[in-house]
Amino acid sequence: MSTLDLTRCTAVQLAELLGTRTVSAREVAQAHLDRIAAVDGDIHAFLHVDAAGALAAADAVDADRAADRPLGPLAGVPLALKDVLTMRDVPTTCGSRILEGWRPPYDATVTRRLREAGIVILGKTNMDEFAMGSSTEHSAYGPTRNPWALDRIPGGSGGGSAAALAAFEAPLAIGTDTGGSIRQPAAVTGTVGVKPTYGAVSRYGLVALASSLDQAGPCARTVLDTAMLHQVIAGHDPMDSTSLTDPVPDVVAAAKSGDISGVRIGLVRELGGEGYQAGVQERFAEAVAVLERLGADVVEVSCPSFEHALAAYYLILPSEASSNLAKFDGIRYGLRVGDDGRRSVEEVMSLTREAGFGAEVKRRIMLGTYALSSGYYDAYYGSAQKVRTLIQRDFTAAFAQADVLISPTAPTTAFRLGEKLDDPLAMYLNDVATIPVNLAGNAAMSLPIGLAAEDGLPVGLQVIAPAMADDRLYRVGAALEQALYDRWGGLLIEEVPAR
Amino acid sequence: MPETAGAITREQVAHLGRLARLSLTEDELDRYSAQLADIVAAVARVTEVATPDVPATSHPMPLQNVFRDDVPRPCLSQEQALAGAPDAEDGRFRVPRILDEE
Numbered sequence: 001m002s003t004l005d006l007t008r009c010t011a012v013q014l015a016e017l018l019g020t021r022t023v024s025a026r027e028v029a030q031a032h033l034d035r036i037a038a039v040d041g042d043i044h045a046f047l048h049v050d051a052a053g054a055l056a057a058a059d060a061v062d063a064d065r066a067a068d069r070p071l072g073p074l075a076g077v078p079l080a081l082k083d084v085l086t087m088r089d090v091p092t093t094c095g096s097r098i099l100e101g102w103r104p105p106y107d108a109t110v111t112r113r114l115r116e117a118g119i120v121i122l123g124k125t126n127m128d129e130f131a132m133g134s135s136t137e138h139s140a141y142g143p144t145r146n147p148w149a150l151d152r153i154p155g156g157s158g159g160g161s162a163a164a165l166a167a168f169e170a171p172l173a174i175g176t177d178t179g180g181s182i183r184q185p186a187a188v189t190g191t192v193g194v195k196p197t198y199g200a201v202s203r204y205g206l207v208a209l210a211s212s213l214d215q216a217g218p219c220a221r222t223v224l225d226t227a228m229l230h231q232v233i234a235g236h237d238p239m240d241s242t243s244l245t246d247p248v249p250d251v252v253a254a255a256k257s258g259d260i261s262g263v264r265i266g267l268v269r270e271l272g273g274e275g276y277q278a279g280v281q282e283r284f285a286e287a288v289a290v291l292e293r294l295g296a297d298v299v300e301v302s303c304p305s306f307e308h309a310l311a312a313y314y315l316i317l318p319s320e321a322s323s324n325l326a327k328f329d330g331i332r333y334g335l336r337v338g339d340d341g342r343r344s345v346e347e348v349m350s351l352t353r354e355a356g357f358g359a360e361v362k363r364r365i366m367l368g369t370y371a372l373s374s375g376y377y378d379a380y381y382g383s384a385q386k387v388r389t390l391i392q393r394d395f396t397a398a399f400a401q402a403d404v405l406i407s408p409t410a411p412t413t414a415f416r417l418g419e420k421l422d423d424p425l426a427m428y429l430n431d432v433a434t435i436p437v438n439l440a441g442n443a444a445m446s447l448p449i450g451l452a453a454e455d456g457l458p459v460g461l462q463v464i465a466p467a468m469a470d471d472r473l474y475r476v477g478a479a480l481e482q483a484l485y486d487r488w489g490g491l492l493i494e495e496v497p498a499r
Numbered sequence: 500m501p502e503t504a505g506a507i508t509r510e511q512v513a514h515l516g517r518l519a520r521l522s523l524t525e526d527e528l529d530r531y532s533a534q535l536a537d538i539v540a541a542v543a544r545v546t547e548v549a550t551p552d553v554p555a556t557s558h559p560m561p562l563q564n565v566f567r568d569d570v571p572r573p574c575l576s577q578e579q580a581l582a583g584a585p586d587a588e589d590g591r592f593r594v595p596r597i598l599d600e601e
Contacts, residue, residue, distance in 0.1 A: 384542075388555070
């Protein structure tokens with residue numbers, strides 16, 4: 001196997017090699033650990049690499065295979081886990097100083113499902129602190145760099161997971177998406193990411209940012225790999241009271257079909273045009289033409305309330321976050337500062353939170369505290385919840401005319417590190433096309449559709465489906481991916497600069 | 500729209516900091532009063548579109564109360580629960596002084 005670079009294989013290819021015993025899970029894990037050791041100094045996708053744990057998990061898969069015990073389809077395939085999901089006895093920081101050194105005493109349900117499927121967890125990936133950000137620059141442990149251009153952001157908050165895929169450090173990754181934190185990083189790194197329907201994947205052990213918006217989801221370099229991972233992590237969990245009991249749609253069959261003749265695709269008028277980079281608009285228009293050629297019926301739809309989505313989101317999210325992050329009080333876990341035996345518990349809490357939280361987290365905690373405070377609650381939080389209703393109504397009307405909706409995933413390609421760090425509002429605008437989906441709770445995917453002419457950086461297309469119709473994302477995504485593969489003679493990600 | 504929308508004073512930021520248990524520095528009070536004012540001005544438009552006839556949505560899925568049987572199950576041991584604590588004593592979390600006395 002000396003000529004085959006295992007890190008360039010898709011998860012499906014690795015599963016085939018493992019299933020035929022052409023390679024061992026240990027060889028696959030070691031190849032990826034070696035790749036991480038070689039390139040992660042430049043990329044900084046990982047906050048923690050669990051080499052010993054990964055090799056032990058790989059050995060267990062190899063032993064099961066040698067004994068002909070039943071194994072899941074992805075057994076032995078490596079994965080990068082976003083550091084917002086707990087993993088027993090492995091550091092989980094959420095990109096924050098306040099959790100530095102904390103080793104959770106339990107696995108998140110997503111982590112447990114991955115382990116049960118025999119998936120080999122390589123380590124924990126970098127992220128904006130508590131998932132607040134669109135660039136991974138708000139990590140307390142330093143930014144992740146975009147493998148396409150090291151002076152560019154990898155998106156956020158899940159920039160570590162997306163960069164790990166794009167740098168061939170892992171074929172699979174887990175992200176979480178509260179306002180676009182899976183989809184925007186996928187778009188700017190030329191990878192695939194899915195935000196499943198709210199409640200489709202358990203939130204147990206996902207350190208909460210905004211509980212009514214957060215959703216964990218699968219990330220990979222191809223649509224089929226993403227579907228295979230989706231199948232592993234989705235499903236009802238009694239440990240999460242908001243977990244849906246509906247059966248998981250057959251996303252793998254949808255990704256293998258890719259037949260979209262007669263599928264009605266809605267172009268969302270409000271998500272495009274002014275404010276979107278020229279190169280993003282060009283690639284998007286080409287992708288629409290491809291979808292039409294594949295037999296889809298493309299119509300324009302209007303969602304007028306989407307223009308208020310960003311405003312509603314930046315009231316709802318900080319409100320829920322300020323409440324969720326109250327648990328970081330220096331008592332039960334994490335950092336404690338200033339406990340000299342004389343200071344009161346309030347003083348110690350205030351000093352701990354001041355020292356342990358970064359600027360963006362403090363900004364949003366205060367914004368949420370403001371929006372929820374007496375005299376402002378009805379006007380701000382109450383109004384934002386009404387906008388949420390209007391956005392749901394827009395989606396309902398749009399899905400009466402179309403089976404899926406599409407838009408550019410993000411208005412621009414990857415911006416430069418530092419470019420928007422001092423301008424929170426400019427940073428927030430990067431999520432303008434992804435946020436409506438979180439507010440309504442339905443499902444969406446981002447997949448690569450080419451490079452922008454002006455900067456040579458990846459552009460993503462967003463496919464949006466109704467709640468519990470996640471399979472439609474994979475059907476449309478697979479069709480578009482195959483057509484672009486045929487045009488380019490390979491995947492876009494193969495164009496990423498070698499390192 | 501509340502009368503003070505768009506204007507957030509240094510004193511208000513200090514008050515928010517106290518409510519949120521953040522011991523803010525002088526520099527942060529200056530920076531956050533300007534930034535929060537900009538953000539609030541940008542998001543305040545929601546008050547214009549939310550008319551009284553529109554119901555509020557607090558959660559994306561129409562879930563009702565979720566119940567399960569109250570069955571004893573294994574849980575974290577005392578040792579596990581305390582393992583991440585900054586300070587523990589006699590099998591309990593040790594907290595800083597909670598009453599105003601020496």
